[in-house]
Amino acid sequence: MAKTVAMVGTDAVAEAMRQINPDVVPAYPITPQTAVVEKYAQMVADGIVDSEMINAESEHSAMSAAIGAAAGGARVMTATSSQGLALMWEMLYIASGMRLPVVMANVNRSLSAPINIHCDHSDSMGARDSGWIQLFSENAQETYDNVLQAIRIAEHPDVLTPVMVLLDGFIISHSIDRFDLIDDDVAKAFVGQYTPRNSLLDAANPSCWGAFDGLGGYFFEFKRAQAEGMLKAPAVIREVGKEYAEISGRRYDYFASYRMEDAEFVIVAAGSAAGTIRTAVDIFREKGLRVGLLKLRMFRPFPQQELVEALSHAKAVAVFDRSDTFAGDLGGPIFVETRSAFYEAEKRPQLMNFIYGLGGRDLPMSLVNQAIEMFKDAGSAEQKKRIVYLGLRD
């Protein structure tokens, strides 16, 4: 029987980790991720799990240790946030390049400057081309569910690519939320045993990892091979989602559609904002406006074909971004990807971008309402704006 609990989002990560019981957890604390590591360290100290916990001296070291342990054949998990993720930068590419199935929770927090500890997606968005799979969560339940599924996705032989599970800093990480835990034995059976394809510690079959590609050796071929993992990931993510539904009753896919069947106006959003937007959708539906929500779960790889199909009947689409690309009026990252996805499409809706919530700026219902009022007239003489900073003091 599933157990219903009331816990903060960081506990949702730690509880999933407890059930997974990874071999090695190297970590360095950073707000708002700290509570994940604290809770897990307590579990290690109490003997509830038998992970080797490595208190690294920085996130760069934490990810380095994760890579080393994973190359040694261990199942490895860690967690970070913001500047910590930024400090892992060069190691992120090494984990994905060496095809090591590390799973990491990233508690989304803004990047300096100025210093701000609250939620936006700029940290993980910066790592969007690092070769990691990225899955967004709306609440503690989705966070927990994503962490369990991430193990299966990362370790799948067709994928062998690290996975980043994203949860909004404070909004999810530090809010008490009601969610269901799967039974320990069911969760353990779902994640299964990890069998690495080869290991540095296998002395009988010595291997060399991370070798130097001299001059024009194999780097190019190897990067193309790496892209294959990402190309094969969607099918695996869908399959793992279906299997997870059988044990949890909760279905996961590339995105979740809400009142999309006949929607003329669709909001695309990722993370905790989806909850507020869903309520706004209901309110506008009552007023007779056909609004829908497409909640993006899988940002990397980006489900461009499926997204275009799902949005093709819409008159206008508002993409909500909790970060900016600073690319000169190009809009936020989800907007850029969505717009690009529509290039070959025969039917293209009007697209607007709402950049909101940077540095934890709240997204109250009034702002979502304001956005809907604006984008329902997108492309008209009255509404020529394409990119709007929502909730900005202007």
Add this chain to the structure above:
Amino acid sequence: MRQWTWREHPLGAVIPEAATADHYETGGWRSLRPVLDREKCIDCFFCFIYCPDSSVMVQEDKMTGFKLQHCKGCGICAHECPKEAITMINEAEAKGLETCAADNKDGA
């Protein structure tokens, strides 16, 4: 030589074989070369221990010279030698006396 396509490389660029560096000359860009004075050598093996490239050759408890195929001329052996039995000489000058290929053959 036919080169592998991207589909043929082992996943994650893992080389499923040990000590493959042995197949290659990695000492080709050496500018200084260690030379041993056998008279001064006491076979303490400090050079053997400190050499970062495992280029010091030892046979039957005797230091027998340098594997120039892999030696990059860092000079750590000369620095660590307690008897100053190792001298670093200019590689170009050394090459005037003998060819690199001959060294490599000796060292292999």
